[in-house]
Amino acid sequence: MTFIQTDTFTIRGYETDASGRLSVPALMNFMQESANRNAIAYGIGISDLAERGFGWMLMRFRLRMHRYPRYGDTIQVMTYPTFVEKYFIHRDFKVLAQDGTVLADAMSVWLVFSTNKRAMVPLPDFIRELTVPPGIDPLPKLPLKPDFQNSTFQPIDEKQVTVGWLSIDQNQHVNNVAYVQWLFESIDDTMLQTRELAEIDLVYRTESHWNDSLRVQLAPETEDSILHRILSENPQKEVLLARSRWKTSL
Structure with a gap:
């Protein structure tokens, strides 16, 4: 199974900064929520890993802002895995205005750690077996x-x-x-x-x-x-x- 997660958010007052723009932490929380939902759809959510003694850890993240949405705007956040390797899984994000304009994008690299040893481990087979969505145009891989x-x-x-x-x-x-x-x-x-x-x-x-x-x-x-x-x-x-x-x- 392959999944592209798309979530719609309308920006509330407490998610903006002093200028009325969407704050960067609020945007990153939107992205994290969409990533969590996408992981659950793939069967690799936080609870799925916890049952096996694992947890997710973000290793790399690059966010690029093209245009800031403001209070009351409605945006879409899209996310999906792009590459699956022995130790890392790569994930892209796109943030779109209602007319389809790209407001922001992000690249990320995630690893899995043992909750017992608090140390990185190779991606378990049930994660490495996932298939990335077909037809995507992944952003360039982030250098580690x-x-x-x-x-x-x-x-x-x-x-x-x-x-x-x-x-x-x-x-x-x-x-x-x-x-x-x-x-x-x-x-x-x-x-x-x-x-x-x-x-x-x-x-x-x-x-x-x-x-x-x-x-x-x-x-x-x-x-x-x-x-x-x-x-x-x-x-x-x-x-x-x-x-x-x-x-x-x-």
Whole structure:
């Protein structure tokens, strides 16, 4: 069986930012919900994996914003798997306006971990056997190690975060969208008030959990791009690396 998931969302007030645009965390939550529904249709949802002692973990995610929908707009989110490998499954997303205009797209890479050992495992056979939908035009595969992962990182600012209960998901670790919200909150006021996100590219390196202490750092790369890093305190390790690109608000 093959499935393309299509969900319709009408943007509510609490899903917008201060300018009335759909917020990036809200959009990522829409995407995550559609991915969850698609996984359930394939028989590989969170509960399907949990029964076998596994869980999903997002490893890579790149979101590109072409045009922001606003409060009251109705959008469609489409998602489907594109490639299935030994250790990773790739998934694309498209966000469409009512007239079919592509508002945003995203590429992602997911892995499976053992809930007992909290370590990555090869994709189980019941996942590797799934068939991607025919006739799709997949976006280019995300590199597992993007170029910015090896860039010199000299932070100019750092914020401390203690992981709260509402940042934890059913896999008992921080939800991937929570990290993005923390990245946004670390950016300076002028950038947030005069620019809008054009692209964000994320590398999720390891888990973090309830009550963990995290350090959210940023380092300007160019006038229009920022490098981000999140570190855990105990033990000290990289939790997330990212690059965000910005453009003048329309």
